[in-house]
Amino acid sequence: MSLAGKLSDLRVLASLARGLPTEGSAAGQLASFYGPQAADYDRFRERLLQGRREMIAALDLQPGSRVIEFGAGTGRMLEEYRDRLDVLAKVDLVDLCDPLLAQARQRANGHPKVGVHHADACQWQPEQPADRVYFSYALSMIPHWYRAIDNAARCLAPGGRIGVVDFQVAPRAGSARGFRQGRLARHLWPWWFDHDGVRLGSDLLGYLEYRFETVEVRELRARLPYLPGLHVPYFLYIGRKAGKET
Numbered sequence: 170m171s172l173a174g175k176l177s178d179l180r181v182l183a184s185l186a187r188g189l190p191t192e193g194s195a196a197g198q199l200a201s202f203y204g205p206q207a208a209d210y211d212r213f214r215e216r217l218l219q220g221r222r223e224m225i226a227a228l229d230l231q232p233g234s235r236v237i238e239f240g241a242g243t244g245r246m247l248e249e250y251r252d253r254l255d256v257l258a259k260v261d262l263v264d265l266c267d268p269l270l271a272q273a274r275q276r277a278n279g280h281p282k283v284g285v286h287h288a289d290a291c292q293w294q295p296e297q298p299a300d301r302v303y304f305s306y307a308l309s310m311i312p313h314w315y316r317a318i319d320n321a322a323r324c325l326a327p328g329g330r331i332g333v334v335d336f337q338v339a340p341r342a343g344s345a346r347g348f349r350q351g352r353l354a355r356h357l358w359p360w361w362f363d364h365d366g367v368r369l370g371s372d373l374l375g376y377l378e379y380r381f382e383t384v385e386v387r388e389l390r391a392r393l394p395y396l397p398g399l400h401v402p403y404f405l406y407i408g409r410k411a412g413k414e415t
């Protein structure tokens with residue numbers, strides 16, 4: 170790795186070591202946590218946040234689709250479908266963190282199909298119903314994540330699809346698909362991520378399955394930068410809102 174790359178990683182690791190503040194507004198906490206690492210965010214998360222490309226592929230964006238990303242951060246996910254931006258009807262990127270949204274605006278570069286919104290994922294609503302809504306490693310950072318899921322369901326047109334990729338903890342007796350974790354790992358990862366405001370649990374996937382018609386679930390493990398030999402569980406979920414697609 171180049172010296173510039175190492176310095177970039179050091180800036181991110183310093184922010185992670187400081188952690189997410191516990192005082193002040195949610196927007197203020199996020200700005201103070203992500204501000205110093207905003208320019209280095211994408212490079213480091215490329216190795217940490219697995220399954221993002223696969224989730225977008227499984228979400229099956231169609232020409233003419235209206236798409237929303239909640240907790241969009243730097244807008245990195247745009248790169249997964251930049252070649253299809255022109256044929257989509259609209260893409261709305263929603264996030265509560267100004268420093269990351271500044272990166273997203275730079276990335277969108279005034280593209281007429283892309284809207285960038287500073288707003289809470291639990292409340293923001295589009296002008297017209299969406300065909301696809303997704304969250305990439307955002308729900309685990311939203312304290313009232315069930316409100317964000319309910320809000321996403323309200324945004325979707327009947328038959329519309331939701332995609333989620335995020336960290337998780339296996340249920341104590343294993344998941345319906347047989348995904349299991351040892352007792353130590355089930356306690357280690359939630360404790361480890363809590364410092365950075367990332368909440369790991371098994372209820373997130375459970376609530377998605379309760380709230381939508383499940384199309385696909387994958388439960389996997391990801392490597393972590395600088396922690397050789399350790400793997401953290403994550404899931405990929407695709408769900409459908411009941412009703413006939415228009």
Ligand SMILES: C[S@@+](CC[C@H](N)C(=O)[O-])C[C@H]1O[C@@H](n2cnc3c(N)ncnc32)[C@H](O)[C@@H]1O
Pocket residue numbers: 195199214218221239240241242243244245246263264265266269288289290291304305306307310311312
């Ligand atoms: C781990 S980052 C993921 C960013 C991006 N989706 C990605 O894959 O790189 C979590 C994001 O959730 C955002 N976030 C946290 N709480 C939020 C809320 N209540 N409303 C909107 N975004 C929120 C953070 O600002 C951050 O950008």
